[in-house]
Amino acid sequence: MPKLSYLKALNRALGDAMELDPSVFLLGEDIRVAASNLTAGLSSRFGPERVIDTPLSEQAFTNFATGAALAGMRPVIEFQIPSLLFLVFEQIANQAHKFSLMTGGQCKVPVTYVVPGSGSRTGWAGQHSDHPYTLFAHVGVKTVVPATPSDAYGLLVSAIRDDDPVVVFAPSAALGVRDDVDFSTLAPVPLGVGRVARSGRDVTVVALGHLLQDALVVADELAGVGISVEVFDPRTVYPFDVDGLAASVAKTRRLVVIDDSNRTSGFAAEVLALAAERFTLDAPPRRVTRPDGAVLPFALALDRAVQPGRDQLVAAINAVLEDQ
Amino acid sequence: MPKLSYLKALNRALGDAMELDPSVFLLGEDIRVAASNLTAGLSSRFGPERVIDTPLSEQAFTNFATGAALAGMRPVIEFQIPSLLFLVFEQIANQAHKFSLMTGGQCKVPVTYVVPGSGSRTGWAGQHSDHPYTLFAHVGVKTVVPATPSDAYGLLVSAIRDDDPVVVFAPSAALGVRDDVDFSTLAPVPLGVGRVARSGRDVTVVALGHLLQDALVVADELAGVGISVEVFDPRTVYPFDVDGLAASVAKTRRLVVIDDSNRTSGFAAEVLALAAERFTLDAPPRRVTRPDGAVLPFALALDRAVQPGRDQLVAAINAVLEDQ
Amino acid sequence: MTADDLGRTAPHAVTVDLYRAVRLIRRFEERAIEFVRSGEIVGGIHPYLGQEAIAAAVCAALTSADVITSTHRGHGHVLARGADPGRMLAELMGRETGLNKGRGGSMHAADFSLGILGANAIVGAAASIATGAAWAYRQQGRDTVAVTFFGDGAMNEGMLLEALNLAALWQVPVLFVCENNGYATTMPVGSAVAGSITARARAFGMPAFTIDGQDPETVLKASTAAVARARSGKGPMFLECLTYRFDAHHTFEHRARLDYRSPGEVAAGRARDPVAIQGARLPERERAAVDSEVEAALDAAAEFALGSAHPDPADPLKYLYAVMP
Amino acid sequence: MTADDLGRTAPHAVTVDLYRAVRLIRRFEERAIEFVRSGEIVGGIHPYLGQEAIAAAVCAALTSADVITSTHRGHGHVLARGADPGRMLAELMGRETGLNKGRGGSMHAADFSLGILGANAIVGAAASIATGAAWAYRQQGRDTVAVTFFGDGAMNEGMLLEALNLAALWQVPVLFVCENNGYATTMPVGSAVAGSITARARAFGMPAFTIDGQDPETVLKASTAAVARARSGKGPMFLECLTYRFDAHHTFEHRARLDYRSPGEVAAGRARDPVAIQGARLPERERAAVDSEVEAALDAAAEFALGSAHPDPADPLKYLYAVMP
């Protein structure tokens, strides 16, 4: 079977969405020459009217997309760096997100925001290494963090077809992931439905985005010492597939979350809160996250030390297995 | 004893801070005439050089304050509406917050951001009714939500003296709260130290800002039916006084959080996550919050229905007391 | 080209229509203020009193294919664009029959069936939304022009300035209408805007003119020409309309007594009244007929609004998402 | 007033100093690119090659009381302002001896002891920070002028445009230096900026000039006059320096082969080389002496940086807060 990389899958999703629906168009910085490769080939395929290079005016072009959406288009915006989402937080959380309710359902705002390269980018330091998916989930904007090439394809396609604003984070550390994929099986993946990426008995590990790979590696390792880890990939942070997780935890009765957000009120906090409210566990759940207030330092060893990693995950799994 | 209102306490804190430290100055929209009353009297007392009306340029004046702070000043910015914090999210979370670490400790950024009138303002609708304290706690900016006039005074004074950026939310529904206060007892209140606002045995209710009053009313009511509610006011969302809460919960072994954030990954989620990790409870904890993705509708009954309220709190308390 | 070259003289029917429009807005606002006082409107409003000529005349220059965006001070724009006064008032009262089903209120009134893409409570936000909509309609082959209204204060918002650039760069058919009423809340324009408002627009590559915003026919001439120009593919234009806010920034000021405009200044500002200016162009009897027509319409509107049901609080977040799994 | 009237001719010592500065930046960058290739610098850099005249000459116009802010393409500014090349290089290598103790890297290099308030990775962000700092120093009675460097692309960022207004409005002693190198990453300035860059600055009420950014002495003349003007209380000024980026937007481009500048254009751009222009003003022998001086300094810098310890990962968030309870 042919190999498909995560980044190429996103690119394919864009191309297929544009092919299928003439109202889809792309906006962003340096997307015609495709500096990030997300939009490679699309400008020549669909023309410069559907692949639009913008000036450095993130606030205006984000609202511009909202306006175009109100007029019936389906804009997709590429943001070169995750912190640009901070710059347009008002435009997404306070404008695009609120239009439907505030107008009493008169309109919809089907804009997709994509960050190809969220999280640490290895050496890009404090202002280029954020992973702010929790912020959007918290305000209630649909938020997607695919982990695999097939999901990257299927979730991006669904995001573009969705009639609400959707933010898609493509973690930098996942862009290079390659899978054997039968291209004919590529299909939309619904938002809000997680999946068991590996089945196990002893503990459920929730992992998303690039951390899914880490969780699977850890699960493999621990299988060698007789620990059976189930890995649950929620795929979307919001809406969150609580039923899917509940089914997994009902079996394992133990829970660890690995999450590239800061600890306080991060995605992992929500999962632990749901656990506290609803699940019966045999041991307190654990979370492996960035520390509170994390700013990724430039020096590589420091950057790595701030990110949640495999060793911490192993330690957390061992701890929940030892606890009663 | 004289009565002191919450808003007047904030005003007094500003005046005292400016009196004591000439590096403190105020920036904001319509603050000379004091449209919100926060800065009443300060322009004539300290002159227009220390009470500066800005054009509608929130992004630039937020960074301007960062620059002034780097040069040794202690700016205090008033934001007229909570959603303006969305507009300057980059400037706070990505600039002011990150300077200290990114420069290897070469500088500090002692800016205070105050929103006099956060949360629902009764009839101001979708874009003026946000309560985004969780967002700042999540990114690690010190975040304060005082509940009483004395705390409003003491926490704002501490925020201004603090060498890091601090966001102070003064909930709209708390601004009118008045207390008997011996002015000579007004003093700084340290950030990160909660307090037991009412002592009880059966359940701990965590409440902050204007919701503290609701929690106290509910506690009074329930005392009438033999339920003893302890009310814990964390005062700061970040840093959070987990030890203070732990001591309370060790006694009551039951926990309810009332929180004016959205549910997913809100402040209450963090408290429940901490509970799941660390506390031994006799019943699953509960949270009373805004619903996910909440946009406050204009019509008053809808606005009220979206906010966490006393009835829901009573129901949650009863539920944790019934659960085992 | 100067603003004077921009248009044509208004024939009599237009004169009457303009008068009806400014009179309707005037009386709607006066009644709305009463409803704020009586508590029927919760949260207050930003009255458009004094600025009526701008909304009335700019909207008179549009066709039904066109779209507008508005501001926190938006009643005039929404009414001038043809929204039903009863449903508008019902919106201000938070009723289910309101334009937005009571979910939006004063600062978010919208009627997409009339091309009203919404008032917006964030100063400076709507300009880029209007630009995007206008661009999109052009891509779809439609003949639409967008008008975005905003105040002098908005000229200091970065996102609005960015929008000027996008519009000029991509020659988007959008008309920027700056209502310079001298103040952003309490901040005089001279203390807030360095340089000049029209120079800013010109620096972004679009023609910009300052016109008398108190005379409906002046505004009509200028905006008709600007809209025609945009429709013909020549790109965006910018009109600075000099005006004066007759009343409070927001009705909270009726209780708060903020000291920033002298009584003399207010009196001078109120002296150039767009309703009086346009009214003087009509014979007394015709004017009186329009006045009672307007009054009757507003009586009916009030009756409709006051008699309308409140939304059902059982589902307060209805319409939050188009689809939610 | 034109840019020509702004200054004076440079005496010989200044000529040599300027040459040393441009040469140092040039060779520092060339070496840094080698260290990116060899993996000693992780994450890559935005090379300043070709733009050296601007940093060198503007910083030569400053006194030790002054401050600067810089950009993602900031090495030139930091070095020209006097930062130690060894500590700068150590920063790029993430070492504990780096200017920022290895916490900042290329895009955040700062040396507060020299008034370098930091490079900034967000385009357009630093202008308002510089404006606030300059204002604050003036309030404190200091004689400080702030210079903020940024690119042509930054002229489309709302927050920068807002900063121009604040600076002009409050007559802040800040000099805005726009390095127009023709591109924002791959976006030509003509496709991104409607109207004109200097017209924008003028529309915000400050004088603005376009100068040749490849000739260090031209830049020195203009910036000396602008700094003197700001220091004397006459408010901000804006200089658009026309320049050309000789190399990649970022070193990732060395592997990526983005197609947006023709070889002919690049060759023409590189023909006006600030190091050559300034070098031609020195006798051959003097130039050679400076060259070896620079080389020796950079050898020492490399040795220092390569020999420096990496930070201890045990406390990766050291310096996150000034105080944490």
Ligand SMILES: Cc1ncc(C[n+]2csc(CCOP(=O)(O)OP(=O)(O)O)c2C)c(N)n1
């Ligand atoms: C971005 C933003 N900043 C501040 C406010 C608060 N505010 C609402 S209206 C207003 C003044 C607006 O002035 P202008 O643009 O001149 O319009 P006018 O009120 O005069 O019609 C302010 C400061 C806001 N709603 N949005």
Ligand SMILES: Cc1ncc(C[n+]2csc(CCOP(=O)(O)OP(=O)(O)O)c2C)c(N)n1
């Ligand atoms: C606000 C923002 N938008 C986008 C980026 C990504 N980015 C970094 S540099 C750059 C181009 C900047 O162009 P210009 O201002 O002309 O400076 P130059 O790179 O030419 O020196 C872009 C788009 C960013 N860092 N910040």
Ligand SMILES: [Mg+2]
């Ligand atoms: Mg105004």
Ligand SMILES: [Mg+2]
């Ligand atoms: Mg450039």
